[in-house]
Amino acid sequence: MLTLWNLFEATLLCLNAVCVLHEERFMQKIGWGANTQTQGFEDQSSMKFQILNLVRSIRTVTKIPLIILNILTIMFKLLLG
Amino acid sequence: MGTPAPNPAFSPTAYSPGYAPTGPPPPYQESFQLDANQDFNTHAPADFGFAGGFPSPMTSPAQISSMLQQPVVQDMAIQYGNQLAAQGKEAVQRELHKFVPVSRLRYYFAVDTRYVIRKLMLIVFPYTHKEWMVKYDQDTPVQPRYDINAPDLYIPSMGYVTYVLLAGFMLGLQHRFSPEQIGIQASSALAYIIFEMLLYLVTLYVTNTSTSLKTLDLLAYSGYKYTVMISSLLAGLLAGRTGYYCGLLYSSCALSYFLVKTLRLQLLSGSQGPEQPSYGFPNPPYAANPYSDAWDKPTPGGTKRRVYFLLFVAITQPLLCWWLTYHLVASPPGEGAGPAR
Numbered sequence: 212m213l214t215l216w217n218l219f220e221a222t223l224l225c226l227n228a229v230c231v232l233h234e235e236r237f238m239q240k241i242g243w244g245a246n247t248q249t250q251g252f253e254d255q256s257s258m259k260f261q262i263l264n265l266v267r268s269i270r271t272v273t274k275i276p277l278i279i280l281n282i283l284t285i286m287f288k289l290l291l292g
Numbered sequence: 293m294g295t296p297a298p299n300p301a302f303s304p305t306a307y308s309p310g311y312a313p314t315g316p317p318p319p320y321q322e323s324f325q326l327d328a329n330q331d332f333n334t335h336a337p338a339d340f341g342f343a344g345g346f347p348s349p350m351t352s353p354a355q356i357s358s359m360l361q362q363p364v365v366q367d368m369a370i371q372y373g374n375q376l377a378a379q380g381k382e383a384v385q386r387e388l389h390k391f392v393p394v395s396r397l398r399y400y401f402a403v404d405t406r407y408v409i410r411k412l413m414l415i416v417f418p419y420t421h422k423e424w425m426v427k428y429d430q431d432t433p434v435q436p437r438y439d440i441n442a443p444d445l446y447i448p449s450m451g452y453v454t455y456v457l458l459a460g461f462m463l464g465l466q467h468r469f470s471p472e473q474i475g476i477q478a479s480s481a482l483a484y485i486i487f488e489m490l491l492y493l494v495t496l497y498v499t500n501t502s503t504s505l506k507t508l509d510l511l512a513y514s515g516y517k518y519t520v521m522i523s524s525l526l527a528g529l530l531a532g533r534t535g536y537y538c539g540l541l542y543s544s545c546a547l548s549y550f551l552v553k554t555l556r557l558q559l560l561s562g563s564q565g566p567e568q569p570s571y572g573f574p575n576p577p578y579a580a581n582p583y584s585d586a587w588d589k590p591t592p593g594g595t596k597r598r599v600y601f602l603l604f605v606a607i608t609q610p611l612l613c614w615w616l617t618y619h620l621v622a623s624p625p626g627e628g629a630g631p632a633r
Contacts, residue, residue, distance in 0.1 A: 214476065218483040261498050 223284060226277055229269050238263075396508060400445035402435040410440050411447060415519050416543065418550040424557055441554065445508065448515020455481060455518050455616075458525055462620045465529075484616060488514055488608070495604065501597045503559050513551060513605075520547045520613045528621040536621045544610030552606050559598045 238244050243263055427439045436444040459477040463469040520543040527539025
């Protein structure tokens with residue numbers, strides 16, 4: 212059943228998953244790098260570009276708050292099961 | 293006043309730097325560092341005559357509290373408190389305006405009884421309505437009370453509350469009720485709303501579809517499914533499981549028709565010329581675009597993506613209606629207890 216707590220946990224896990232995709236070690240090896248010069252300007256609106264942009268911005272914005280949220284959730288789950 | 297007579301020539305330097313000290317400040321002056329007294333420097337300089345007359349030793353708390361009872365000190369404290377409260381309120385309002393556009397919200401709740409009744413009838417039976425265009429009033433949409441096609445948030449919020457209460461009622465009929473169930477149903481429905489809105493927003497962003505549909509509009513249109521859920525639950529009350537499924541089928545068809553007709557005008561209004569009035573969708577919309585070349589790829593922010601998004605919305609709404617209500621309907625007596633949710 213989808214409750215608010217489940218939704219919160221699911222979003223936390225998804226954000227964590229997005230943030231652990233390392234830029235140098237992983238993304239550039241696959242070709243999802245965000246700084247390649249091979250993208251022409253006509254590629255700017257493709258879905259791949261949008262998704263990679265989204266991943267990069269999520270990573271930048273939520274890196275610090277995610278640390279705090281993770282610590283709080285871990286303590287909460289330890290104490291209350 | 294229980295204090296001894298003031299000595300007007302003496303002014304303690306601790307909180308009145310404007311006066312020259314007449315001697316080394318006695319050590320007991322530390323007890324005067326009360327917040328209310330600091331206002332004396334900022335907006336009540338005329339009172340220094342009174343404040344300056346408090347040099348006498350007042351070490352006991354009783355004397356300090358009696359000083360706090362003085363009307364002047366209380367006025368100062370009240371004024372300071374009011375100032376803090378006003379600043380706090382201003383700061384809160386500024387922050388709130390950044391997140392929740394309150395003036396936009398007011399537009400969505402500007403409804404009256406006639407609008408609500410006609411809109412509910414429209415959701416249940418949209419097949420005879422002819423004119424689906426939202427009227428505009430100098431580039432801003434007209435308030436819902438003047439135009440039946442405008443989206444509003446009143447019906448969705450009332451529908452949400454009614455759904456929660458009706459869910460509690462139906463659980464009670466099956467002896468599955470406890471007071472926590474109301475909270476569980478309410479937060480579950482709220483989580484589904486949030487999840488659905490996130491899904492739509494992420495879909496719109498990733499496919500780079502540009503529409504004139506605002507977030508609150510999308511929230512309003514997705515909230516109309518609560519009427520479908522309530523009507524199918526009532527049908528299930530009256531006629532059991534078959535009644536529930538019949539009601540669900542009919543009202544989801546009606547809701548899909550209503551959403552498609554309404555959203556088609558909103559989503560596709562930015563694109564080219566007059567639409568064909570046919571209900572069948574996969575007409576090649578970019579054939580009419582004078583700037584397109586013989587390219588297979590849909591134009592960015594293009595009409596085809598909007599059409600797909602519209603279909604996506606129209607299909608997920610009935611699915612969500614079913615998903616949120618099927619566990620509430622009483623199963624026929626031969627099947628045993630329903631699934632615990």
